[in-house]
Amino acid sequence: MSEILLINRQAQLTQLTLNRAGRANALNALLVEALHHAVDEAYRDGTRLLVLQGEGKHFCAGFDFSDLAEQSEADLIVRFIRIEQLLQKLFYAPFACVALAHGKIFGAGADLVISCATRWAAPETTFRMPGLRFGVVLGTQRLAQRIGAEKARAMLSTSETISTQKALSLGFIHNITPPDLWADSCAGLLLPSTQLSPTAYRDMTQALLLSSQDEDLSRLVRSVTAPGLKQRIEQYLLENQTKRAPT
Numbered sequence: 001m002s003e004i005l006l007i008n009r010q011a012q013l014t015q016l017t018l019n020r021a022g023r024a025n026a027l028n029a030l031l032v033e034a035l036h037h038a039v040d041e042a043y044r045d046g047t048r049l050l051v052l053q054g055e056g057k058h059f060c061a062g063f064d065f066s067d068l069a070e071q072s073e074a075d076l077i078v079r080f081i082r083i084e085q086l087l088q089k090l091f092y093a094p095f096a097c098v099a100l101a102h103g104k105i106f107g108a109g110a111d112l113v114i115s116c117a118t119r120w121a122a123p124e125t126t127f128r129m130p131g132l133r134f135g136v137v138l139g140t141q142r143l144a145q146r147i148g149a150e151k152a153r154a155m156l157s158t159s160e161t162i163s164t165q166k167a168l169s170l171g172f173i174h175n176i177t178p179p180d181l182w183a184d185s186c187a188g189l190l191l192p193s194t195q196l197s198p199t200a201y202r203d204m205t206q207a208l209l210l211s212s213q214d215e216d217l218s219r220l221v222r223s224v225t226a227p228g229l230k231q232r233i234e235q236y237l238l239e240n241q242t243k244r245a246p247t
Helices: 029-044 073-091 107-115 139-149 149-158 163-170 181-191 198-208 213-225 229-241
Strands: 005-010 013-018 049-054 096-103 105-106 118-121 126-128
Touching: 013 029, 013 181, 029 073, 029 096, 073 198, 073 213, 073 229, 096 107, 096 181, 096 213, 105 107, 107 118, 107 139, 118 139, 118 163, 118 181, 139 149, 139 213
Parallel strands: 013 049, 049 096, 096 118, 105 126
Antiparallel strands: 005 013
């Protein structure tokens, strides 16, 4: 797992780097489980600031469909559920989470970004969330909490590609920051993230965010267990062959 997820822990700072650059850091089952393990460890080891980024040209291309032909619907359902559970861990984490986004970001990759409390993007980054095109409800309530219900409705119903500037105007990201400034900028976040005790930070997060964990998981399960999930995905990919995979 360490090969597909690079982990750098320095005292209270944990840096996670998605390391499947050849697949634009798309989320296969092994990477999802590696992220679960690393975030669980951050919950236990005194981490106060977690930084999430991606190796290569793109932060994350979302759900990895490269092995779709070999996957059963049950396999796909389990992976979607595990991604939802991972996103919840980040969204409700008892420590500060920062996403450093770059490149072309799709689907669950964009959900990874929105699950982090602080979200920076490199210039020319784009976001697209097409999951509802094949009937999967993933992260919808979290997106609505971050940017507002009507903005989320417009973004999800059209599944349009969102530019960096539009993402900033929507509140999807907080800053447009060149990657060569990320290290210093993250270092500047560490001290503020330690001003509250872990318990106080957790309590603040729970008070500020409308808890919808069970509902979010239920909505996802209903959407992915509707008959024909694999067929819907195959049809979507066929119709979007030129759009779906960053290179």
